[in-house]
Amino acid sequence: MLKAIDISSLQPHPDLDGVDVVLIKASEGRTYANPLRDEQEKAARGAHKQVGWYHFLWPGNIQAQADWFIRCADPKPGDVLACDWETTQAHTAASCADKDRFLAAVKKLAPHLRVILYCNLDFWERHDTTSQCGDGLWIADPGAPAGKPRVKHAWLIHQYGIRNHTDVNMCNFATVAAWKDWAGVPDSPKPKPPASEPYAPPAFPAGLAPGKSKPSAKGLQKALRAAGFLTIKDSELSDTYGPRTQAGVGRFFAAHPQFRSKGKPHDVVIGPHGWAFLFTLAYGRK
Structure with missing residues (x-):
């Protein structure tokens, strides 16, 4: 399985060693944007990591939140987009219907990208009523061993714990190539073969003439x-x-x-x- 971390402004300099996928917080609600997202994206791409983005969902204003998320993330082809569905700092939570509408709105804005749902085990089992998770489920279950979340639904990513103040995850993919294939990461452009040199005939030899002997x-x-x-x-x-x-x-x-x-x-x-x-x-x- 692949190793992943998810980060926000709380991890200004995350350790990317041994990591395959980096999931970056882009936005929250309708107005908050992670001020370190550009720097974190640059570091992840510079280290040749696969990139994903997540938005912390608040109740209501679903289309506005989807628009804000895409604007803040500015995703590239092959990036993965995630809805972070959990309790807010105001002790509120988006409804299951809000969650479903947000996933649909983001997919409409970015139809060629994978859109997934992040939530914890309690939200999935007690608050979800539709099993709608877009293109896949990212489940938080820190009480389970890495890569073995206690969920019956098929899952893509398991957030299983915290290391060095950073959430750590296992992705249910055997290889980075498998992730790229699923996420639709475009193939790296193949270098063009060098243009062949135009043929240059040998110089005309001096002394060449009928009846004469010359090499x-x-x-x-x-x-x-x-x-x-x-x-x-x-x-x-x-x-x-x-x-x-x-x-x-x-x-x-x-x-x-x-x-x-x-x-x-x-x-x-x-x-x-x-x-x-x-x-x-x-x-x-x-």
């Missing part, structure tokens, strides 16, 4: 063969720019007469421009 004649013969203008075996390659090579050049000019010398319909002398085009045609896949 570059073999390169010319290979290029003519690769481009389909000369049939020649490796054993037949020669440093001589002889009749066979000249015939290959003639066939190249017949196909691409723009590289033939003007006024020479039977030209077999390849020049720098024809050389560059031939090699690009043979090896540059153009």
Whole structure:
């Protein structure tokens, strides 16, 4: 199972070591916003933790509270949103109907995000009448061993205790990848492959001419063969720019007469421009 902590302004510098998921208090009621939420989010994301947000629900003004929650959390794709349903500091509590309306309102505002319910065992067993928990139940049951809450309903997260003044939880997921898949965390963009370098033909060799012997004649013969203008075996390659090579050049000019010398319909002398085009045609896949 994955390890998680849930934090508020009471944990300005939470210990993220060994933690997989960080659930941050974003807001409460219609006016309170956690002043440390941006800093806590930055720390969690910087440590490559999965992020969730929760809103402490008060009675009434449900749509206003949902709007305020989304505004304060400013959730990113793959974040999880939670309704914190428990007794307020004024010793009041949102009703089960309020809870259900809040979950629905948040889901409508963020339809592509997971929206879950947090409550303790007493609220779930004695105050809830609908078993509505959105996309999953986050149950507080500190009297049970970690990952073994005493609840019959399927659960996602178990808040089982406090360590270093921070609530600790177990998430019912085998791997971080499983959490990401459930939460809809977008895949990291794959780096684009480096753009292939445009083909650059070899420089035109000095002294290459019909009837002469130069090592570059073999390169010319290979290029003519690769481009389909000369049939020649490796054993037949020669440093001589002889009749066979000249015939290959003639066939190249017949196909691409723009590289033939003007006024020479039977030209077999390849020049720098024809050389560059031939090699690009043979090896540059153009």
